[in-house]
Amino acid sequence: MAETAPPDAPSEAPAGDEVGLDPALAARIDDLLAEHDLDGARAAAAGLHYSEMAQLIGLLPPERRAQFVDALRPAFPAEVIPELDEVLRDEVAARLGTSDLARALANLDTDDALYLIDGLEETKRDLVLQAIPKAIRAQIEEGLAFPEGSAGRLMQRDVVAVPAHWDVGTCIDYLRRGQDLPDDFYDIFVVDQRHRAVGWVALDTFVRAPRSRRISEIQETEFEPIPVDMDEEDVARLFKDRDLVSAPVVDAGGRLIGAITVDDVVDVIEFEAEEDMMRLSGVAGSDVHAPVLATARLRSLWLLLNLGTAFVAASVIGLFSASISQVVALAVLMPICASMGGNAGTQALTVAVRALATGQLTMANASRIVLKEGVVGGLNGFLFALLTGLAAWAWFHEAAIGACIGAAMMINLVVAGVSGVVIPVVLDRLGVDPAVSSSVILTTVTDVTGFLSFLGLATMIVL
Amino acid sequence: MAETAPPDAPSEAPAGDEVGLDPALAARIDDLLAEHDLDGARAAAAGLHYSEMAQLIGLLPPERRAQFVDALRPAFPAEVIPELDEVLRDEVAARLGTSDLARALANLDTDDALYLIDGLEETKRDLVLQAIPKAIRAQIEEGLAFPEGSAGRLMQRDVVAVPAHWDVGTCIDYLRRGQDLPDDFYDIFVVDQRHRAVGWVALDTFVRAPRSRRISEIQETEFEPIPVDMDEEDVARLFKDRDLVSAPVVDAGGRLIGAITVDDVVDVIEFEAEEDMMRLSGVAGSDVHAPVLATARLRSLWLLLNLGTAFVAASVIGLFSASISQVVALAVLMPICASMGGNAGTQALTVAVRALATGQLTMANASRIVLKEGVVGGLNGFLFALLTGLAAWAWFHEAAIGACIGAAMMINLVVAGVSGVVIPVVLDRLGVDPAVSSSVILTTVTDVTGFLSFLGLATMIVL
Secondary structure, three states: OOOOOOOOOOOOOOOOOOOOOOHHHHHHHHHHHHOOOHHHHHHHHOOOOHHHHHHHHHHOOHHHHHHHHHHHOOOOOOOHHHHOOHHHHHHHHHHHHHHHHHHHHHOOOHHHHHHHHHOOOHHHHHHHHHOOOHHHHHHHHHHHOOOOOEHHHHOEOOOOEEEOOOEHHHHHHHHHHOOOOOOOOOEEEEEOOOOEEEEEEEHHHHHHOOOOOEHHHHOEOOOOOEEOOOEHHHHHHHHHHHOOOEEEEEOOOOEEEEEEEHHHHHHHHHHHHHHHHHHHOOOOOOOOOOOHHHHHHHHHHHHHHHHHHHHHHHHHHHOOHHHHHHOOHHHHHHHHHHHHHHHHHHHHHHHHHHHHHOOOOOOOOHHHHHHHHHHHHHHHHHHHHHHHHHHHHHHHOOHHHHHHHHHHHHHHHHHHHHHHHHHHHHHHHOOOOHHHHHHHHHHHHHHHHHHHHHHHHHHHHOO | OOOOOOOOOOOOOOOOOOOOOOHHHHHHHHHHHHOOOHHHHHHHHOOOOHHHHHHHHHHOOHHHHHHHHHHHOOOOOOOHHHHOOHHHHHHHHHHHHHHHHHHHHHOOOHHHHHHHHHOOOHHHHHHHHHOOOHHHHHHHHHHHOOOOOEHHHHOEOOOOEEEOOOEHHHHHHHHHHOOOOOOOOOEEEEEOOOOEEEEEEEHHHHHHOOOOOEHHHHOEOOOOOEEOOOEHHHHHHHHHHHOOOEEEEEOOOOEEEEEEEHHHHHHHHHHHHHHHHHHHOOOOOOOOOOOHHHHHHHHHHHHHHHHHHHHHHHHHHHOOHHHHHHOOHHHHHHHHHHHHHHHHHHHHHHHHHHHHHOOOOOOOOHHHHHHHHHHHHHHHHHHHHHHHHHHHHHHHOOHHHHHHHHHHHHHHHHHHHHHHHHHHHHHHHOOOOHHHHHHHHHHHHHHHHHHHHHHHHHHHHOO
């Protein structure tokens, strides 16, 4: 694979199948920074792609990050900034200072500049905006008027728009002359006299058409203009479902006001899939670079909620103190039943949360999926009732205890499976993000069911 | 927003911000199928995009799915098939039967056809391949030779490749004549005499260049040809990091043999982010459509593992039977400590698993992140030690019990934070996917630590 790159192509392809930053290079830059050799560090980082620089910044310890920013200024590569996680972005922006940051911002696409400037504190934001050239500042300020997480925030303002009556030749000449064209574009949008989006032509169709062909003859008119206030999650879903590479963004009157390209959407798609996972574990909005105090505070809310539910579960156990003091085996075995319920419920819940997010689970099939999870819970409940029952019998030499934990296991696994779907579906119907709160409710249900059924049955049967 | 679509653009833009299948239409098609009105169902589904048809198939009950396939045959739209989840894909393929399936396959891009045919059983696969036209069959068979999950499986064989000495005009004429061109392309690849990939020209650059300009003057030579055996996860990362829309795929000699486009990569990116979440919960490879028995069996392995660890935790409790029979409050409180450790550990683990997957956590910064999580655990440990200790004291009117659970909480939250990073990092170093097994190991550690520290301290202090 070493011979892949011909001499005239200084390929950056990493050796083997490894993608991303070379660890040896990262270590070398770290060493250079440690020796305060900023020029050396800059030279070593010169060949890096901006995504690799962003990765490097993430891997460096905080004090080296600041040095690295210093090493690269005043020509700090603007493209690095949008690639950084939120915490690092703020850190780099702060270190750059107003004028260097404004210079970097002015070189970014509107959508990237918006994303970055939106994360700044109000006072800092105003200072930076003042330092940006007027024309670009106006575009950014317009963009800030769109709600966060909307199509308006993702879009690039510069688009290629032509009238349907032009021919391909006129269009090519326009493009060759073109001044206000976007840096990258994949589709030509067709507009009517009122600048409403009425069609589009993919560039690959365009380059294959003869000069005399009219745009109206090659345009596609079945398409989805994206309303500027559409939620970015819906934009992402549309791009994914329709295999789009770019799409026009329109205002309430259907007028073309920008375009969204797939590179911005890819980040949203990854973020949305990842966000569900983070929310299920109670770490939404968290990343590996967040400072210790902020991390501890953010996580403590989730833990507090869990502490509350743990006390609820404990109070259920408390009801059976008398039984436990008589038969201590109950205390030994009771966590097993609760823990299995929690795990089985989380399995059903995880599948349900993703299915809700991707439109695979709706009210249309919810009852069928609930039934299915109930049956799955019953089947596994039977299997684990047997296993656990026999193990408990063998351990404590009492068949009745085995029977009790077996029955409780069966009950808890069915309840877990059903709750794993019902909880997120109900939350979704109530307009609450199911990923955020489902798992706390679920574990409360499975803990209470587990303790109540096992200790309750044991109190009735064993004692 | 109702006026967005001009009269000549029969826009499919859904009302409001809802993306995807209209639930009312889905219900109507369901009703029509229930009445065995296949023609009516076909007519009602006629305007649907293939991604909406795929969504509809997922929402229909199994018996209606078969009817819906029947309604659409013989012209079953091939593009629907790759959009389906694995289980549904197999179901639809089975219902279509060899000849209708072969017809559909022949209409798909190589990469989609490959994906589909790879999921078939061996005997069925051979039958279907026999029924496909020879030229396409040869391409598919070549594709099947590449390892699953490699770039070779994602790539489209047809590419636009031109020599660097051509001028833009020659190139345009070639494209206008073009026969074997791909359906969609975004970049023109530049090859040398030995057909090695040496550069590329984005279509938007190409259309802006005058006819007399040489390709060698407008080509980019800094690029990343993708080795055909590169893992698809690395391909996805490369597309995301470099904001690529398409990229050339080369063999071991650097020769251009295909291209990967972003629409295929988007699915991989979403899948990879989602897969981590599924693995953490022990439901990898599962989807909402999987049949009951398969689901139960798949999930039972994870539950079995958890049952084993639950017995380990129970045996720790068993060590302290004597203490519990004397002070039953210990049994009531002990799950709180274990449960808080499990939750805090899962928070750290979730962040670490994603950070490992995205290159934000490597050996370069692992020790720093471990330290950070330890400190976060200590801070929250202190907070929750206080809260839990006071609550336990108030509940059982014994300060010593409060002190014991507080100290145990502190210990367990620090252990949980550190383990949440150390476990996935060590697994990753050992070449094991950290998402698959981390959470079982983690909860074992936090359960054992929680029970051992609380019951151990109580045995020493309270009794």
